[in-house]
Amino acid sequence: xxxxxxxxxxxxxxxxxxxxxxxxxxxxxxxxxxxxxxxxxxxxxxxxxxxxxxxxxxxxxxxxxxxxxxxxxxxxxxxxxxxxxxxxxxxxxxxxxxxxxxxxxxxxxxxxxxxxxxxxxxxxxxxxxxxxxxxxxxxxxxxxxxxxxxxxxxxxxxxxxxxxxxxxxxxxxxxxxxxxxxxxxxxxxxxxxxxxxxxxxxxxxxxxxxxxxxxxxxxxxxxxxxxxxxxxxxxxxxxxxxxxxxxxxxxxxxxxxxxxxxxxxxxxxxxxxxxxxxxxxxxxxxxxxxxxxxxxxxxxxxxxxxxxxxxxxxxxxxxxxxxx
Amino acid sequence: xxxxxxxxxxxxxxxxxxxxxxxxxxxxxxxxxxxxxxxxxxxxxxxxxxxxxxxxxxxxxxxxxxxxxxxxxxxxxxxxxxxxxxxxxxxxxxxxxxxxxxxxxxxxxxxxxxxxxxxxxxxxxxxxxxxxxxxxxxxxxxxxxxxxxxxxxxxxxxxxxxxxxxxxxxxxxxxxxxxxxxxxxxxxxxxxxxxxxxxxxxxxxxxxxxxxxxxxxxxxxxxxxxxxxxxxxxxxxxxxxxxxxxxxx
Numbered sequence: 001x002x003x004x005x006x007x008x009x010x011x012x013x014x015x016x017x018x019x020x021x022x023x024x025x026x027x028x029x030x031x032x033x034x035x036x037x038x039x040x041x042x043x044x045x046x047x048x049x050x051x052x053x054x055x056x057x058x059x060x061x062x063x064x065x066x067x068x069x070x071x072x073x074x075x076x077x078x079x080x081x082x083x084x085x086x087x088x089x090x091x092x093x094x095x096x097x098x099x100x101x102x103x104x105x106x107x108x109x110x111x112x113x114x115x116x117x118x119x120x121x122x123x124x125x126x127x128x129x130x131x132x133x134x135x136x137x138x139x140x141x142x143x144x145x146x147x148x149x150x151x152x153x154x155x156x157x158x159x160x161x162x163x164x165x166x167x168x169x170x171x172x173x174x175x176x177x178x179x180x181x182x183x184x185x186x187x188x189x190x191x192x193x194x195x196x197x198x199x200x201x202x203x204x205x206x207x208x209x210x211x212x213x214x215x216x217x218x219x220x221x222x223x224x225x226x227x228x229x230x231x232x233x234x235x236x237x238x239x240x241x242x243x244x245x246x247x248x249x250x251x252x253x254x255x256x257x258x259x260x261x262x263x264x265x266x267x268x269x270x271x272x273x274x275x276x277x278x279x280x281x282x283x284x285x286x287x288x289x290x291x292x293x294x295x296x297x298x299x300x301x302x303x304x305x306x307x308x309x310x311x312x313x314x315x316x317x318x319x320x321x322x323x324x
Numbered sequence: 325x326x327x328x329x330x331x332x333x334x335x336x337x338x339x340x341x342x343x344x345x346x347x348x349x350x351x352x353x354x355x356x357x358x359x360x361x362x363x364x365x366x367x368x369x370x371x372x373x374x375x376x377x378x379x380x381x382x383x384x385x386x387x388x389x390x391x392x393x394x395x396x397x398x399x400x401x402x403x404x405x406x407x408x409x410x411x412x413x414x415x416x417x418x419x420x421x422x423x424x425x426x427x428x429x430x431x432x433x434x435x436x437x438x439x440x441x442x443x444x445x446x447x448x449x450x451x452x453x454x455x456x457x458x459x460x461x462x463x464x465x466x467x468x469x470x471x472x473x474x475x476x477x478x479x480x481x482x483x484x485x486x487x488x489x490x491x492x493x494x495x496x497x498x499x500x501x502x503x504x505x506x507x508x509x510x511x512x513x514x515x516x517x518x519x520x521x522x523x524x525x526x527x528x529x530x531x532x533x534x535x536x537x538x539x540x541x542x543x544x545x546x547x548x549x550x551x552x553x554x555x556x557x558x559x560x561x562x563x564x565x566x567x568x569x570x571x572x573x
Contacts, residue, residue: 188439192432195423198412205372205410206424207398207483208432 011182015175022164032279034167036272037174038231043255043267044181045224051261052185053217054197056113058249059120060225063093065244067226068233069127069134072143082146086230093226094219101218105211120246128241139240143233170231177224182264193217258299260306269307325350325487325519331370331380340366342543353520355530358540364523365407368491372404373397403485405476407492413465417456417475420464421447424482454478470501490522494529502526506533
């Protein structure tokens with residue numbers, strides 16, 4: 001059973017299901033689905049640090065923000081096409097992660113976390129104050145959608161507006177990124193990262209250059225965060241300094257832990273649950289942070305492994321009962 | 325094989341290791357003994373790069389390794405086990421050893437291949453050698469204490485070391501487990517032509533397999549030589565008498 005479960009190509013299955021949202025759902029559903037996809041990628045990139053390598057970064061939003069601003073500046077201010085601006089945003093975010101990470105991996109635990117936070121606040125301050133380039137507190141409104149007119153020629157696409165067309169772009173990009181992250185986690189590189197999470201002292205004495213691997217993980221996570229940020233800037237029709245504020249790092253960490261950081265799909269599930277709950281609950285009450293806080297308390301005491309952790313232990317218990 | 329020349333280490337005002345000079349020859353089985361707090365673990369950490377000596381040098385196979393980072397020393401053919409069991413608890417036994425092979429063979433930079441079948445044969449050969457084949461799919465943290473120690477030995481061996489440092493390999497074991505573990509270590513050291521340096525509190529173990537013994541007391545080596553020489557040393561008898569251990573010698 002569980003072996004069969006493990007063989008299902010989940011990325012493809014989820015891709016094929018989500019693909020139908022614009023036809024089967026409303027425009028609003030497509031809007032929410034796009035947002036979930038982008039946050040899912042952001043949370044999955046964080047989990048490469050949190051769940052896989054055991055590094056607690058409180059500043060992951062910096063790379064999301066760098067990606068969003070780079071893509072926004074390149075496409076809006078400089079008129080660079082999306083096909084060039086998008087990869088550039090990821091690479092740029094990765095370079096920032098490489099430079100900041102170089103210093104961060106020299107520290108451990110809470111000091112590491114504090115330094116990641118400090119760097120992200122520096123990025124925020126620059127975005128907030130550098131009026132000429134980032135628009136300062138006004139941000140960069142009206143980041144253009146990529147040119148997607150060619151999609152109208154596809155069968156069944158003719159009635160879609162640009163936001164729905166951009167949903168498909170987001171879906172394809174996120175699926176490719178998720179497949180790459182999945183592959184990375186299953187690779188020898190990913191295995192070495194798990195040894196660092198489990199026991200950095202021992203990892204060093206099977207010959208792991210712990211800092212170098214941590215820096216590599218930090219950079220890769222930064223690249224994928226940059227991709228998600230670039231998509232988000234376009235999706236949200238603008239890039240603003242709020243995106244880089246440190247509380248966004250907490251949001252994505254909550255998604256990751258809620259879904260279950262020990263499971264590859266946990267962060268994606270967490271992103272979906274938080275986004276949907278947020279939309280549903282803010283329709284009834286303005287006390288969303290209160291609801292979120294309550295969920296977190298229940299989660300930490302009731303299901304420390306997150307949603308997938310709880311489902312996993314339930315499945316185990318049922319299987320044991322069936323076996324006994 | 326391994327030479328320590330006058331190494332010292334202080335923590336604050338406390339001299340944990342003081343001017344220690346020691347030589348271990350190729351394929352020798354050497355032991356460092358001494359009462360708790362004598363500086364045995366500190367001495368090991370100085371050799372493996374976990375601590376930097378204040379003075380003195382460490383030479384491995386003619387190369388000065390003083391102050392080099394642990395992962396590089398590990399790559400030079402020095403394996404170690406730790407006093408507190410040190411494994412990767414949430415990975416399976418198989419994955420523990422597989423990771424060690426991946427790192428040692430320099431494949432950790434492979435981002436793309438699936439790691440499942442990497443070094444399968446090597447891992448199972450090593451599992452056979454340390455007697456853990458049956459437990460290959462078990463999560464390492466759920467193993468019995470004795471099995472975890474065996475796994476740790478496996479982790480040290482995966483990097484194919486020429487010199488193996490074992491810090492209290494039988495700490496916390498029952499008499500039976502101790503006996504089995506020592507036989508295992510002895511057999512593997514013979515098969516792989518290893519040089520062995522270990523610390524141990526069980527004197528019976530030490531005198532049964534060590535060819536050379538150094539006695540550490542308050543950070544200094546107070547006696548060094550064959551088991552017979554050390555047993556006869558008056559200074560050793562006095563130190564151990566003070567700790568009520570003389571009957572064990």
